[in-house]
Amino acid sequence: DVKVTQSSRYLVKRTGEKVFLECVQDMDHENMFWYRQDPGLGLRLIYFSYDVKMKEKGDIPEGYSVSREKKERFSLILESASTNQTSMYLCATRGNTEAFFGQGTRLTVV
Amino acid sequence: TQLLEQSPQFLSIQEGENLTVYCNSSSVFSSLQWYRQEPGEGPVLLVTVVTGGEVKKLKRLTFQFGDARKDSSLHITAAQPGDTGLYLCAGDGGATNKLIFGTGTLLAVQP
Numbered sequence: 001d002v003k004v005t006q007s008s009r010y011l012v013k014r015t016g017e018k019v020f021l022e023c024v025q026d027m028d029h030e031n032m033f034w035y036r037q038d039p040g041l042g043l044r045l046i047y048f049s050y051d052v053k054m055k056e057k058g059d060i061p062e063g064y065s066v067s068r069e070k071k072e073r074f075s076l077i078l079e080s081a082s083t084n085q086t087s088m089y090l091c092a093t094r095g096n097t098e099a100f101f102g103q104g105t106r107l108t109v110v
Numbered sequence: 111t112q113l114l115e116q117s118p119q120f121l122s123i124q125e126g127e128n129l130t131v132y133c134n135s136s137s138v139f140s141s142l143q144w145y146r147q148e149p150g151e152g153p154v155l156l157v158t159v160v161t162g163g164e165v166k167k168l169k170r171l172t173f174q175f176g177d178a179r180k181d182s183s184l185h186i187t188a189a190q191p192g193d194t195g196l197y198l199c200a201g202d203g204g205a206t207n208k209l210i211f212g213t214g215t216l217l218a219v220q221p
Contacts, residue, residue, distance in 0.1 A: 004152070031207045040119060042198060043153075043211035050207065058208070090152055092209075098143065099200070099209055101152025 002027055006091050006102035013109050019078040021105050023091030032074040033099070034058075034066065037088040049074055081109045113137070114201055114212035122218045123189055131184045131215045133199035140202045142175055142182045143209065147196040189219045 007022035025032065031050050035043040035058075045058030047066040055066050063085060067075040078085055086109045091102040114135045123129055133142070141160045145153035157166050159175035159182060166173045170193075172185040182199055199212040 033208065035211070040213060042114075042116070042213040043200075045208060045210070048208050092152070094207055094209070096207075097158065098155040099145075099153075101154075103150065103152055 002100050004091060004093055004100050004102040006089075006105050008105050009103065011105060011107045013078075013081050013107065015082060015109055017078075017081050017109075019081050019107065019109075021076040021078075021089055021091075021107070023074045023076070023102055025072055025074075025093040025100070027093055027095070027100065028071070029093040029095050029100075030071070031094045032068065033092040033094070034064075034074065034076045035090045035092065036060070037090055037104070043090060046076065081107075083109050085109050114199055114210055116197075116199060116212040116215050118215060119213065120216050120218075122220065125190055125219055125221050126188050127219075129186050129189060129217070131186075131197055131217075133182045133184075133212050135180050135201060137201070138179050139210075140179070142179070142202070143200045144173055144182070144184055145198045145200060147198060148194075153196075153198055186217075189217075191219045191221050193217060194219050 003026045005024045013019050033048040034046045037043050044060050049055045049068040065077045089105045092099045117132045143158045144156045147153040157173045162177045162179045164175045170187045174183050197215045200209040
């Protein structure tokens with residue numbers, strides 16, 4: 001059974017903190033993605049990676065960075081969390097067809 | 111930036127009614143996917159359409175890809191409470207293998 005696992009379902013962080021969101025996949029896919037989901041805006045792509053140590057900016061990369069040291073793990077980093085980064089964060093992996101998603105991390109920045 | 115606009119944004123209907131959700135873009139996509147997301151879960155793929163004009167059926171759900179491959183629609187016949195969820199279209203970004211998601215349609219089917 002396919003698995004994309006995000007390390008936390010819920011997180012509450014303070015403004016200015018450095019935040020790490022972790023994602024692990026067991027599908028041996030090269031492509032991994034981080035999206036944020038906000039009501040009425042759908043899923044917006046933050047960053048994606050098509051290989052180990054490779055990364056590409058998505059549509060809204062400002063305030064975020066990523067790390068892909070191993071094929072199965074893709075981390076999203078908020079260098080200095082701000083209240084406008086309060087959102088649902090979804091990790092996904094993709095081979096040649098469909099995307100498989102984790103259950104999401106609901107991050108609240110106070 | 112490629113954009114996909116969905117309409118309507120919200121839809122609340124009674125069980126047994128029919129509905130159509132639209133997904134529109136000014137960009138051409140090599141393929142288009144529809145996903146459904148339930149509360150507390152990630153989106154799950156329903157269908158992929160590839161050819162302009164293609165129609166695919168999944169039980170009571172009918173998906174159509176526009177002739178110019180810029181738009182798509184999802185029609186649900188005789189909606190049931192189990193159809194409740196967020197419906198998302200997603201266009202294939204091509205060589206980068208990334209998916210561009212639409213703005214989403216939140217459907218609530220009342221018993």
